Amino acid sequence: MHKLKYFLLPLFLGILMYSCEKENSNVIDPILYFPTILDHYITPVTFNSDTVNCIAGATVESVDPISSVSLKFYDLYGNVVSIADLKDNGVYPDTTAGDGKFTGILNHVFICREVGFHNIEFLATSTAGLTSSPINETISITRSPNVPPSISNIIITPDSTQQNNQVFLIFMVTATDPNGACDIGRVFYTGTSPGGTVLTPRNLFDDGSCCEVEGTGLTSGDTTANDSKFTRKLFGGPPETGYYRYYIKAVDRSGDTSNVLADSIYVYP
Numbered sequence: 001m002h003k004l005k006y007f008l009l010p011l012f013l014g015i016l017m018y019s020c021e022k023e024n025s026n027v028i029d030p031i032l033y034f035p036t037i038l039d040h041y042i043t044p045v046t047f048n049s050d051t052v053n054c055i056a057g058a059t060v061e062s063v064d065p066i067s068s069v070s071l072k073f074y075d076l077y078g079n080v081v082s083i084a085d086l087k088d089n090g091v092y093p094d095t096t097a098g099d100g101k102f103t104g105i106l107n108h109v110f111i112c113r114e115v116g117f118h119n120i121e122f123l124a125t126s127t128a129g130l131t132s133s134p135i136n137e138t139i140s141i142t143r144s145p146n147v148p149p150s151i152s153n154i155i156i157t158p159d160s161t162q163q164n165n166q167v168f169l170i171f172m173v174t175a176t177d178p179n180g181a182c183d184i185g186r187v188f189y190t191g192t193s194p195g196g197t198v199l200t201p202r203n204l205f206d207d208g209s210c211c212e213v214e215g216t217g218l219t220s221g222d223t224t225a226n227d228s229k230f231t232r233k234l235f236g237g238p239p240e241t242g243y244y245r246y247y248i249k250a251v252d253r254s255g256d257t258s259n260v261l262a263d264s265i266y267v268y269p
Helices: 002-024
Strands: 036-043 051-061 066-074 080-086 101-109 116-126 135-141 150-157 160-162 167-176 184-192 202-204 229-236 242-252 261-268
Touching: 036 116, 036 135, 051 066, 051 080, 051 116, 051 135, 066 101, 150 242, 150 261, 167 184, 167 202, 167 242, 202 229
Parallel strands: 160 261
Antiparallel strands: 036 051, 051 101, 066 080, 066 116, 080 101, 116 135, 150 167, 167 229, 184 202, 184 242, 242 261
16 A cells, blocks of 8 residues: 555656646747837927927837827926827828828927926837837927016014024015016025135025925925915024124026025124
């Protein structure tokens, strides 16, 4: 009986391994065919206007048929604001149907012109749902002639504080731009300590304290978003006695600067 058991056990294992091998031999790994964008263009790439209107094209290679070729236009904050569909159908601006060259028109009208370099992205998708590697380019939006921003109503508090006394320091200013609020690129203060050391510049924000700023783990201290009042609230204890002098200004997206407003905080022993 023991001899029979030892004989049947290897036989059973052999049959089991054979059946597994036979089953696995029928499994075929799928081959995925991703489309490839071989070439691309967009023209023109610079606009001194509130309207972007250009022709774009992409040459695509794919084993599977192509279901779509798109061109995405991004704002300066990384949001998609317009999408153009590129077609290979022989209808203007495409010239020849079925030649693998997809063409279309990108059109976008700014409510407020965002001066700067805007990212665009070409992407092809096959009928199998597979996408190409995205191809990125930029479009430059300019403004010439440009009108600089202006600031007013500076508030810096407290007016005075004791040396090393931990207090909230609040910086606030109203900043406007004739070209629209979106043209204000930055509002910030610089300054000097009583001993003449240059202070670290700090940005002011009109964000309603929605988000952490500059990796500090803190919000700006602004109360209402998009009301043209830019704020920065800091907590600290000035270590030197004398006058801390502050200078606030705004810079627009074309690099032009506003007027400069100044104020100070006196630190007593």
